[in-house]
Amino acid sequence: MSEEKPRYLLFLGCVIPYRLSSYEISARKVLAKLGVELVEMPEYNCCGFPMDPVNHDVMLTLAARNLCVAERENLNILTLCNGCFGTLCKVNKTLKEDKEERERINKYLAEFGMEFKGTIEVKHLVYVLSEDVGFEKIKDAVKKPLTSLRVAQHTGCHIVRPKKLIEKDDPENLRLLKELIELTGAKCLDYMDEAECCGNPIIGVNESIPFQMAKEKLEHIRAVGAQALITVCPFCHMMFDMNQPRIERAFNEKFGLPVLHYPQLLGLAMGFTPEELALNELRVKPFDLLNEIQSGRE
Amino acid sequence: MSETQEQVLNIIKAEEMDPKFKYEISKIHGAEKIMLCYQCGTCTADCPVSRFSNFYRPRKIARMIQLGLKDRILSDKDLWLCTTCYTCIDHCPQNVDIAHVVRVLRNLSVKHTNSMPLVFKELANNLMKTGFVYVIPESRHTRRAQIGLPPLPKTKPQEIAKLFEITGFAKLLENVETFGRVE
Ligand code: SF4
Ligand code: SF4
Numbered sequence: 001m002s003e004e005k006p007r008y009l010l011f012l013g014c015v016i017p018y019r020l021s022s023y024e025i026s027a028r029k030v031l032a033k034l035g036v037e038l039v040e041m042p043e044y045n046c047c048g049f050p051m052d053p054v055n056h057d058v059m060l061t062l063a064a065r066n067l068c069v070a071e072r073e074n075l076n077i078l079t080l081c082n083g084c085f086g087t088l089c090k091v092n093k094t095l096k097e098d099k100e101e102r103e104r105i106n107k108y109l110a111e112f113g114m115e116f117k118g119t120i121e122v123k124h125l126v127y128v129l130s131e132d133v134g135f136e137k138i139k140d141a142v143k144k145p146l147t148s149l150r151v152a153q154h155t156g157c158h159i160v161r162p163k164k165l166i167e168k169d170d171p172e173n174l175r176l177l178k179e180l181i182e183l184t185g186a187k188c189l190d191y192m193d194e195a196e197c198c199g200n201p202i203i204g205v206n207e208s209i210p211f212q213m214a215k216e217k218l219e220h221i222r223a224v225g226a227q228a229l230i231t232v233c234p235f236c237h238m239m240f241d242m243n244q245p246r247i248e249r250a251f252n253e254k255f256g257l258p259v260l261h262y263p264q265l266l267g268l269a270m271g272f273t274p275e276e277l278a279l280n281e282l283r284v285k286p287f288d289l290l291n292e293i294q295s296g297r298e
Numbered sequence: 299m300s301e302t303q304e305q306v307l308n309i310i311k312a313e314e315m316d317p318k319f320k321y322e323i324s325k326i327h328g329a330e331k332i333m334l335c336y337q338c339g340t341c342t343a344d345c346p347v348s349r350f351s352n353f354y355r356p357r358k359i360a361r362m363i364q365l366g367l368k369d370r371i372l373s374d375k376d377l378w379l380c381t382t383c384y385t386c387i388d389h390c391p392q393n394v395d396i397a398h399v400v401r402v403l404r405n406l407s408v409k410h411t412n413s414m415p416l417v418f419k420e421l422a423n424n425l426m427k428t429g430f431v432y433v434i435p436e437s438r439h440t441r442r443a444q445i446g447l448p449p450l451p452k453t454k455p456q457e458i459a460k461l462f463e464i465t466g467f468a469k470l471l472e473n474v475e476t477f478g479r480v481e
Contacts, residue, residue: 014430017438017450024447041451045429045458053404054418057465108464112457161384171388197346197383204417205378205480212350
């Protein structure tokens with residue numbers, strides 16, 4: 001294994017700085033401890049994904065602009081958001097492989113004195129952890145294994161699908177996040193339809209469908225007795241954590257399922273305190289979970 | 299109402315059908331393979347939105363394009379219900395990339411009907427003003443400093459405005475009508 005320290009430009013996107021600092025805080029803590037150096041992006045804009053439905057060219061150019069900034073810095077991008085990853089990764093691939101598209105988009109970019117060259121890579125946190133840091137090193141960093149915990153994962157869509165474009169984990173048999181979870185000592189439970197979407201992307205036009213989608217997932221997770229749900233995307237997290245009380249009210253249900261960002265779970269196992277990992281910022285308070293971890297250790 | 303009942307009530311008239319539409323669509327990046335759809339229904343069967351919506355059916359969208367029901371499909375607000383989970387792309391035996399076809403239709407629908415869901419206009423306006431799709435309040439910036447997070451990277455909203463202009467999106471945005479919920 002190379003001794004060179006992995007270095008990445010951190011691409012935060014829009015929703016994390018707007019609403020979910022807990023994800024950023026915990027990811028920074030954990031990555032620093034694991035020896036991943038994060039360089040602040042000197043300038044960026046929205047990844048482009050939110051504009052794709054209304055104008056594909058706007059999405060392509062916004063994404064390409066971010067990629068050009070990274071090329072200028074000569075550093076690969078690390079994203080925490082599934083949507084940012086999917087967009088930047090796919091646009092990077094398209095513009096690298098499709099000469100016609102590249103030339104078309106480069107005409108737009110020329111207006112800002114930029115040119116897409118195709119010299120960098122884009123990775124999501126999950127891939128940086130599994131491919132660059134490696135399971136061995138993460139295992140070594142786990143000082144307080146969470147052996148008493150049983151949790152479930154929600155990988156989400158845009159870091160695995162479309163499979164032929166992303167070419168990473170198998171969407172029909174998700175493994176990576178499960179393996180990362182099990183490194184913390186916690187057991188990761190299988191549940192029904194675990195690869196299914198959270199529903200959040202259409203919440204701006206229709207609430208009823210995403211609420212039903214998320215409620216069904218919460219039911220399946222409850223059915224296997226998971227004590228927490230682990231996510232790696234701010235949008236999925238908002239759907240299951242922030243909206244959980246609203247879903248409970250809409251269906252007259254009670255789930256009370258804490259939803260942790262993966263680096264919060266890993267951070268606990270590495271010995272960070274709940275405060276250091278901003279667990280207090282979660283909407284569904286994880287008190288029982290933390291007690292369980294505490295008593296499991298005694 | 300079931301899909302069949304609905305179709306009976308909305309009988310297709312021959313003059314509605316534009317035989318060139320499917321060729322127009324298949325020239326657009328992402329929708330090239332629309333003619334390969336043989337209506338197996340896998341996409342609808344595996345679509346999580348179709349499970350909870352009485353109307354949204356990707357298979358039906360593919361058929362409407364093939365039949366050339368241009369005005370009908372481009373005016374159909376249900377187009378906005380796809381969550382882009384891409385399950386249909388992974389499962390389609392003909393590699394139709396139906397979620398990308400839906401994106402192509404949405405883009406065209408904005409021009410055809412001169413309208414889009416309100417949420418996209420709001421996000422676009424924020425983007426032009428700030429570089430982000432949300433307006434990040436001053437208190438967030440202060441709080442970042444307090445808890446020791448580095449300041450957010452600079453954005454260049456003037457360049458976003460320029461980008462909107464050269465792609466023709468700014469002009470569209472100025473006059474576009476909006477609608478709220480799609481039920
Ligand atoms: S899965 Fe593919 S071939 Fe089958 S109906 Fe859907 S788009 Fe057509
Ligand atoms: S991408 Fe859209 S159409 Fe395809 S399965 Fe997901 S929600 Fe349905």
